[in-house]
Amino acid sequence: MDVFGVDIGGSGIKGAPVDLTHGELAGERFKVLTPQPSTPEAVAGRVKEVVDHFGWSGPVGVTFPGVVVQGTTRTAANVDRQWIGTDAEALLAGRLGVPVTVLNDADAAGLAEITYGAGRGRKGTVIVLTFGTGIGSAVFTGGRLVPNTELGHLELNGHDAETRASSRAKEEGDLSWPRWARRVQRYLAHVERLFSPELFIIGGGVSRKADKFLPLIEGISAEVVPAQLENTAGIVGAAMAASAARSVPASAV
The missing domain is CATH 3.30.420.40 (ATPase, nucleotide binding domain)
Structure with a gap:
């Protein structure tokens, strides 16, 4: 149905x-x-x-x-x-x-990815991050959701992370893919220090262009993959x- x-x-x-x-x-x-x-x-x-x-x-x-x-x-x-x-x-x-x-x-995006997409079958700590107007987050452990984490509002370089590393920040700052990828990398490193996930799933509209920035991200211990269901x-x-x-x-x- x-x-x-x-x-x-x-x-x-x-x-x-x-x-x-x-x-x-x-x-x-x-x-x-x-x-x-x-x-x-x-x-x-x-x-x-x-x-x-x-x-x-x-x-x-x-x-x-x-x-x-x-x-x-x-x-x-x-x-x-x-x-x-x-x-x-x-x-x-x-x-x-x-x-x-x-x-x-x-x-919602995380539930879809865990059930049908890139997180399917993963039982460790998985964090889905959606990059758009802001940065949304969904944290799963053992396949269960911890609701309303809102990790886009973590502090990054003295600012709300989403004001520095969201897709809107890239567009408004006219940032190149390499420069924006460095901001995303710093953000992922910060989240990783706090939660030690085994997998980051990168969603939002920008996931359609994952090939332009994910290969540029280095130094993250967790696996970093694009969302399969994209936007x-x-x-x-x-x-x-x-x-x-x-x-x-x-x-x-």
């Missing part, structure tokens, strides 16, 4: 039905721009636009770029601060008229969460 997933980002909101048997999109994803300002009501309207595009009427999973606890958003680093303390599940369920499950965006992982993970919350049968969940 297919389940719908929506991935809310700082710059775009994208979604599609997901085939959870195979962990892949069941149709071409539809994307709209994140409204500015990205208030809860404005974003909810764009999420509805994405879901309505497919005529979807079943459960929906939605990712959010921040800490999510029992459906309530607790932080909002890359969206409007009105999200802080918002019952996102209630807001979106009211707007969509269907059951909604909300979770952290990187946690669809958030959508797949969102659908997985909706499936698990509603006990929708799916062989891979």
Whole structure:
């Protein structure tokens, strides 16, 4: 059975039905721009636009770029601060008229990679990092998720790491691939000192260009690989969460 997933980002909101048997999109994803300002009501309207595009009427999973606890958003680093303390599940369920499950965006991507992608079968400590508007993180040990780690906000050279090493930082600073790779390398080294993972999985949109920067990263003891689901992982993970919350049968969940 297919389940719908929506991935809310700082710059775009994208979604599609997901085939959870195979962990892949069941149709071409539809994307709209994140409204500015990205208030809860404005974003909810764009999420509805994405879901309505497919005529979807079943459960929906939605990712959010921040800490999510029992459906309530607790932080909002890359969206409007009105999200802080918002019952996102209630807001979106009211707007969509269907059951909604909300979770952290990187946690969703990590769940997809651990189940279907580069982390499948790995039982040690695995860290999925998504590089985009910010840096998201999902930490797994023994295949189990430690939710809402938000390692993009670790301090790096006196700054929030994501302000130095995210994809947006590369674009805004007009950084070459080698220069940006050095920043990513310093960030990975910092995370490795704290967690000693056996595997880093690098996701987000930049994972499509992994050949341009991953070979330049040196001195990391952990294995460093690109995400197999690339930038669809958030959508797949969102659908997985909706499936698990509603006990929708799916062989891979």
